[in-house]
Structure formats: structure tokens, C-alpha cells
Amino acid sequence: MDASPTLEPGLPTREAALEAARASTLLSPRFYSTDYAAMDRLDLGPLRAEWDALLAEYEGDNNHDHFQRDEGFAAEIRELPPELSVEFKHFLVSSLTSEFSGCVLYNEIKKRAANPDIKALMGYMARDESRHANFLNMALKDYGLGVDLGALKRTKAYTYFKPKYIYYATYLSEKIGYARYITIYRQLERHPDKRFHPIFKWFERWCNDEFRHGESFALLMRSQPQLLRGPNLLWIRFFLLAVYATMYVRDHMRPQLHQAMGLQADDYDFEVFRITSEISRQVFPISLDTEHPAFRAGLARLHRIALRMEAAKAQGGLGGRLRQAGCALAGAATFARLYLRPVRRHALPVQIRLAPAW
Ligand SMILES: [Fe+2]
Ligand SMILES: [Fe+2]
Numbered sequence: 001m002d003a004s005p006t007l008e009p010g011l012p013t014r015e016a017a018l019e020a021a022r023a024s025t026l027l028s029p030r031f032y033s034t035d036y037a038a039m040d041r042l043d044l045g046p047l048r049a050e051w052d053a054l055l056a057e058y059e060g061d062n063n064h065d066h067f068q069r070d071e072g073f074a075a076e077i078r079e080l081p082p083e084l085s086v087e088f089k090h091f092l093v094s095s096l097t098s099e100f101s102g103c104v105l106y107n108e109i110k111k112r113a114a115n116p117d118i119k120a121l122m123g124y125m126a127r128d129e130s131r132h133a134n135f136l137n138m139a140l141k142d143y144g145l146g147v148d149l150g151a152l153k154r155t156k157a158y159t160y161f162k163p164k165y166i167y168y169a170t171y172l173s174e175k176i177g178y179a180r181y182i183t184i185y186r187q188l189e190r191h192p193d194k195r196f197h198p199i200f201k202w203f204e205r206w207c208n209d210e211f212r213h214g215e216s217f218a219l220l221m222r223s224q225p226q227l228l229r230g231p232n233l234l235w236i237r238f239f240l241l242a243v244y245a246t247m248y249v250r251d252h253m254r255p256q257l258h259q260a261m262g263l264q265a266d267d268y269d270f271e272v273f274r275i276t277s278e279i280s281r282q283v284f285p286i287s288l289d290t291e292h293p294a295f296r297a298g299l300a301r302l303h304r305i306a307l308r309m310e311a312a313k314a315q316g317g318l319g320g321r322l323r324q325a326g327c328a329l330a331g332a333a334t335f336a337r338l339y340l341r342p343v344r345r346h347a348l349p350v351q352i353r354l355a356p357a358w
Pocket of ligand 1: 099102128129132209210
């Protein structure tokens with residue numbers, strides 16, 4: 001299959017990279033704020049043994065020496081074809097933004113929380129995310145595109161989410177982050193000739209951090225069973241679809257990146273959904289039927305609408321604005337149809353914790 005050209009603009013300067021990280025669009029990673037006092041009222045009592053075992057793992061810090069470059073790193077950085085280079089830099093910026101988003105949120109909760117369980121957990125997770133963000137930023141600096149993280153923290157817009165939305169959204173983004181990193185790592189383990197940048201070699205131990213972060217939110221939610229039943233299932237369904245759809249459209253805007261790794265964006269995304277759905281059964285009693293042809297067709301339609309939206313933006317003027325409004329309506333209707341599709345239901349397992357076995 002021929003690769004279609006990249007849709008993202010070049011990132012010629014550090015300022016352009018910062019601008020891309022600050023962008024607030026439907027597809028870009030966000031920064032969050034929440035009701036910190038409400039988080040203090042969490043009670044991990046019923047899951048004390050699992051919780052203490054998890055905190056002991058964080059304390060053990062088995063990745064403390066992982067996020068350092070080895071001697072061969074620099075020598076493995078090669079020049080990339082122009083379109084791949086643009087997509088890869090955007091991939092680094094959006095990965096950096098989501099890693100740093102976690103860092104900012106977890107740090108803020110740690111600072112403001114009084115509950116010692118929450119304070120300890122958030123401190124450990126902020127530690128991990130700051131390592132991840134800095135490691136990505138080093139890769140951007142190689143291209144002269146290091147992002148000023150202080151400026152990003154001060155100037156990016158924050159989205160307020162109630163704590164329960166933070167749990168659903170952050171749990172999913174941690175687990176999908178794990179599934180994304182491990183799927184890339186396994187593919188390049190099988191095809192080392194397609195490893196076009198050394199950073200991918202770090203993904204295996206890296207994604208175990210994300211897996212553990214997800215485990216933390218799984219325990220938090222399982223300790224509050226009301227979050228996982230009744231009307232809240234409608235929210236879970238919403239977040240599952242929002243996270244999957246965003247990832248699908250964003251990945252399909254970067255065809256070269258996946259092709260360079262020997263993956264089709266479609267195969268990659270559905271493998272990531274399969275892994276994420278399998279994992280999320282530990283906490284969500286419903287999952288989306290991502291293999292269903294109608295589900296796949298709906299996502300493909302969302303991608304086509306996003307392409308038309310880009311073209312309408314580029315067109316400008318009144319005609320462009322009208323076409324953009326039309327695309328927004330078509331996008332919302334497609335999302336609603338996907339939302340109303342039947343879901344799979346399952347009982348929650350007694351044993352909550354999982355191992356990163358993919
Ligand atoms: Fe991370
Ligand atoms: Fe994480």
C-alpha cells in the first residue's frame with residue numbers, strides 16, 4: 001500500500017515544538033485539574049494488602065537506572081526521509097505532552113492531598129512520568145526541538161475533570177499507553193531493521209511503569225465500587241470510546257510513522273484496542289466490541305471526517321467555516337452512533353492485579 005503524505009506541518013524550531021505541545025484541539029493531549037480535596041476522602045481500607053504491595057513495588061523503583069542513554073545511542077540516530085521525520089517529531093512532541101501531563105497532574109495532587117496513601121502514590125507516579133518526559137525531551141533536543149517544560153506548564157490550558165472522570169480517563173490512558181509501547185516494542189523486536197530510532201529500545205521497561213500506573217487506578221476504582229456500576233457505566237462507555245476514537249484518528253494522520261515500523265495504522269490500532277480491552281476487564285464490567293465491522297467502519301468514517309475538517313480549515317473564509325461546521329456535526333453524529341452500539345458485559349474478577357504479560 002502506498003503511504004499517503006503526512007498532514008502535519010513541519011516543526012522547524014523549538015518555538016514551533018512548544019506551540020504544538022500547547023495546542024488545544026480535540027486530538028491533542030490535555031492537561032488536567034481536579035477536585036483535590038475530594039481525592040482525600042478515598043479509603044483504600046478494603047484493599048489494604050494489594051495497595052501496600054503496590055506501593056512497595058514503587059518504592060523498589062526497578063526502573064531507577066533505565067532512563068539513561070547508553071554509549072551507542074547517538075550513533076544510532078540517522079537521517080529520516082522528510083515526511084517520516086515530520087511525523088516522528090510530532091510523535092515525540094505528543095508523547096512528551098502526555099507524559100508531562102501525567103507528571104503535572106500527579107505532582108499537583110501530591111502537593112495538595114493530605115491522604116497519605118494518595119500522597120505517596122502520586123509522588124511515585126510523578127517521579128516516573130518526569131523521567132519519561134525528560135527522556136523524550138532529550139530526543140527532541142537532538143533535533144534542536146527541546147520543549148521548555150516550565151513554559152508549557154504555565155501556558156497550556158487545563159481541563160477540569162471531577163475525580164471520577166480523572167480515574168476513568170487516566171486509567172485508560174495509562175493502560176493504552178502500555179499497550180501502544182509494548183506493541184511497538186514487540187514489532188521492532190521481530191524486525192530490528194525497522195527500528196529507525198534508538199528510543200524504541202527503551203519501550204519495554206518503560207511501558208511497565210505505565211502498566212503499574214494503570215494498576216494503581218484499578219485499585220482506586222475497585223475500592224469505590226459505586227464508580228463501576230449503574231449510571232456510571234455510561235461514563236465508562238463514553239471514556240472508552242473517546243480514548244479509542246482519538247487514538248485511531250490521530251494515528252491515521254501519521255501513516256508514515258507506522259509504515260516505517262512495518263505496521264499498518266489499522267492493524268496497530270486494533271491490536272492496541274484488543275490488549276487494552278483485555279486488561280480493562282480487571283476494572284470495567286463492559287468493553288467495546290472493537291472487532292465488529294460496524295465499529296471499524298464508524299472509526300474509518302471519523303477519520304475521513306477529520307480529513308475533510310483539515311481541508312475545510314485550510315480553505316478558510318465563510319465557505320470553509322460552513323464546511324467545518326458540517327464536519328463537526330457529522331463527527332458528532334458518527335460518535336453518537338458508535339456510542340449507542342451494543343457493548344460486551346463481564347463480571348469483575350476477584351483477583352484485581354494483573355502482570356504486564358503482553
Ligand atoms: Fe509515562
Ligand atoms: Fe504513566
